[in-house]
Amino acid sequence: MNKIFFLLAILGLLIEAPAIAQSDAEAADLFKLKCGICHTIGSGRLVGPDLANVHERRSEEWLLKFIHSSQTMIKSGDPDAMALFEEFNQVIMPDPMITDTEIKSILGYIAANSDGGVGTAEPVSVIEDATPEDLENGKNLFEGRVRFANGGPSCISCHNSQSNIFLAENSFSGKDVGASFDNLGEAGVKAILQNPPFPVMAQAFEGHDLTEGEIHDLLVFLKNVKQPSNLMASGYILFGILGAMGLLVLYGGLWYSRKSKSVNYDIYKRQIKSFN
Amino acid sequence: MNVRAQISMVFHLDKCIGCHTCSIACKNIWTDRKGVEYQWWNNVETKPGTGYPTKWEDQDIYKGGWEKNNGTINLKGAGKKKGLLNIFHNPNLPVIDDYYEPFTYRYLDLIESPAMKDQPTARPVSLITGKPIDIKMGPNWDDDLSGTPDYARKDPNLQDLSPAEQEAMFQLERMAFFYLPRICNHCLNPACVASCPSGAIYKRGEDGVVLINQQVCRAWRMCVTACPYKKSYYNWHTGKSEKCILCYPRLEAGYAPACMHSCVGRIRYLGVILYDADQIESVASDDGGKLIDRQLNMLLDPFDPRVIQAAKENGVADSTIKAAQYSPTYKFVKKWGLALPLHPEFRTLPMLFYVPPLLPVMASLGEQDKSQGEKLDPIAKFWNDSWLYDTSTEDLWGTIDQARFPLKYIANLFAAGDEEKVKVVLKKLMAVRIHRRNVTVGDLAEEKVEATMRGAGMDVETAEEIYKLTSLAKFDERFVIPPAHREQALEMLEFTGDTKGSVGFGFKEKAERGL
Structure with a gap:
């Protein structure tokens, strides 16, 4: 009986071990594909935050919601989500289009690897030698x-x-x-x-x-790509104000002799008003 | 020679009593509508005065008319370049306050008011906003107010007069004024036509009436700026400009325009004048001070066979040539040289001429009656000089020079400042008057009368003719209206055979019950 149990246990392990191993590998791939672009686990912040021990910082429910659609949460006014959004320069996290199961497996992967570094914070630049x-x-x-x-x-x-x-x-x-x-x-x-x-x-x-x-x-x-420089610093606004004033002066000069008020203005001004 | 026919007008200012009947006749027919309440296609002004719109004669303000420019003329405030630059802005337009804000009274309040402690009043309301207003100005606000600092003394025609001359004009008991009725001049060189960016204004070929096509007008209002007489007005309700149409529907039916028909003083004359259209540009560009002479030279003798020939070749109807031969305006303007155009210096070649007023009336009082002065209170002012009403023939011409109105003032109005032009006309008028006094009263020395007539270059027959047309003329002599030949104009537009034989009277628009 014990032997049978032991065998079954071995068998179970044999069956289960590849399953666990496989799901581990899948989770690693998923992480790399869907998250690794912007996130690391324990190697510091990249585009988004370092995800080491994220399961301890946030509840699973919150994480599921956020990962499904961070923007929905931000728009619904979740304070944590909004704080994150502000902290990371308002870079929108795209919705990864994955199922709850997949998210859970990724979270499991993160939890399992929170001690060791996954991904690098300072990737090697490939464009140093640009011509x-x-x-x-x-x-x-x-x-x-x-x-x-x-x-x-x-x-x-x-x-x-x-x-x-x-x-x-x-x-x-x-x-x-x-x-x-x-x-x-x-x-x-x-x-x-x-x-x-x-x-x-x-x-x-x-x-x-x-x-x-x-x-x-x-x-x-x-x-x-050249970024448009700061408007104030580059004098665009100052130039605009001065330009507008210059144009006003120019038009004022051009139409200096225009008829600007009624010929009878002085007479009307003297007259006693009874209505307002 | 490019002979064309123009319906021209003569207003005899000595006969105008300033009753405004003409203005009311015009208003009732043409400008009693929304948007045109402020427009007076015919108005009567007191001179000296600022007129309507205020100071319209001052082209430094309104920039109307033509100005001389290197041998040719350009519009002062409109035209191609200036017009395009100012097309959305049009800076020299008169505003409603330059005319006046049209108003009426709430007359119904007088009738419908319940019994109250006080009498009900009819409050004035604006015809533009419908709200109660303070009436600030009317279309003839300076009527008879000659001498007031606000109106008469700001008359733009006073500008060339010395301060002493101006002061003399406004002295109490010596002050005089006359009336100046104005309508559209239907000019030969109309600034309004030249200024219109849409080409909506045209001068009618057959009689020279200047009209605005209401379907083409696009409300640029350049004509309002360009017309130096300010006789083109903007209808703020329809968004089109309008002006005097010389009652052309009446003319076509053989009636005189309403203002002329209704004139109480019978000051108005209307008739055809033939003119040479080839000369328009060169005459309008004249810079030798001969503008008036040359304008009068453009007007052709309708009895000259060559003129008749050229007119016929140009399609002027025989009936029009005949009307030109009987034209009272031709007689006043060309034959007798009694009428002058208003402000010829605007270079539009206006075809409304004025017989200038012979002011003051030179009735003879004989010797100064000293007893009059004795009867007066010692502090009352009594004019001790004897020339005031002295019209003895010895110093007749001297009297014209010293008239209450400085000649310069009349010359500024009717002769671009040329006093000699005005003097010639006034001498003729005076000669006719002296002659008629000699005929009817006979208290003047025969040789003095003859000297007067000779001085004016007038013979007895001409003087009698002038007298008759001035004082006795009947309706058909004052208004010689050529048949309009609308049937020919109609046939040019559509073939009348098309409608021949079709149902009954026909409809321009479908009858309500349907056809």
Whole structure:
């Protein structure tokens, strides 16, 4: 009887061990795919916070809700979610489109690995050796002058780089990516390009992956996109005020001799008023 | 020679009594509608006075008319370049306060008010806003107020007069004024037509009446700025500009315009004048001070066979040529040289002429009656000089020079400041008067009368003719209206055979019960 039990136990272990191992590997992959772009476990903050011991900081219910749709929570006014959003430069965390089970397995993975570091906080930059040609090529790729090798849509279909300040900010469906480098860092942007986490972008690039070279050139371009400088500092507003005053003076001079009031003004002014 | 026909007018200012009947006749027919309450296509002004709209003659304010520019003329405040620059802004327009805010009274309050301690009053209300207002101004607010510092002394025509001359004009008991009725001048070189960006204003070919096409007008209001006489007005309700139409529907039916028909003093004359349209530009651009002479030279003799020939070639109807031959305005303006255009210096070549007033009335009182002065209170002012009513023929011309109205003032109004022009006309008027006094009263020395007539270059027959047309003229002599030949104009637009044989009277718009 004991032997049978022991055998069964062994058998159970044999059956269960691969299952656990498999689910571990799956969770690791899921983490890498859905979270690792922006988060580390125990290696410091990347784009988003370090997730080490996150299961201790927040309740599972809160985590499930937040991971499903962080923006919904922020908009509903959850104080913790809003604080996080503010802390991390209002970078929107995309909804990862995964099931509760998957989230739970990822949380399990995080809990299991909270002691050791997963992911690196300071990824090695691949664009140190950028040449002007790379920059030019990146720009052309972004603007669709050169096609992506695998047929993906050019970035400008949805995004605005703001390298041209005359483009209206909201004239594109996608986010203005001009500031992406500052907010996400090279690793974050690179990860997005390699494996788009946003639903629309992911669908658009499904089966049309960017090549390493293209990603490199795009990164070079995005890093070098000129940000519109601070309006106040660059004197735009001062220039505007002075310009408006100058124009007023000019028009005042041009129409100095215009008829500005009724010819009878003086007579009317003298007259006694009975109505107001 | 490009002969065209123009319906012209003559207003005899010595006969105007300033009753405003003309203004009311016009208002009742044409401007008794919403949006045009403030418009007076015909108005009567007291001179000296500032007029309506206030100071309309001062083109430094309103920028109307033409100005000389390198051998040609340009519009002062409108035209292609200036018009385009100012098209949305139009800075020189008169505002409603320059005219006046039109008003009425709540007359019903007088009737419908319940019994109260006090009499009900009819409060004045604005015709624009409908709310009670303080009446600040009317269309003839300076009526008879000659001498007031606000109106008469601000008359733009006084600008060339010395302070002493101006003072003399406004002295108590010596002060005089006359009336100046004004309508659209239907100019030969109309600034309003030239200024219109939409091309809505046109001068009618057959009789020269200037009209605004209400369907083409786009409310730029350039004509309001451009017309130096301020006789184009903006209808704020319809968003179109309107002006005097010389009662063309009446003219076409053979009636005189309403203002002329109703004139109590019978001061108005209307008739066709033939003119040479080829000369318009060169005459309007004249800079030798001969503007009036040259304008009068443009007007052609309707009895000259060459003029008749050219007129016929140009499509002027025989009936129009005949009307021109009987035209009273031709006689006043060209044949007798008695009428002058109002402010010819605006260079629009106006076709409304004025016989200037012969002021003051020079009735003879004989010797100064000293006993009059003795009867007066010692502190009462008594004019001790003897020239005031002295019209003895010896110093007749001297009297004109020393008239109550400085010649310069009349010249500023009717002759661009040329006193000689006015003097010639006044001499003729005086000669006719002396002649008629000699005929009817016979108290003047024969040789003095003859000298007067000779001095004015007048013979007895002409003087009699002038007298008759001035004083005795009947309706058909004052208004010689050519047949309009609308049937020809209609046939040019549509083939009348199209409607021949179709149902009954026909309808321009569908009858309500349907056809």
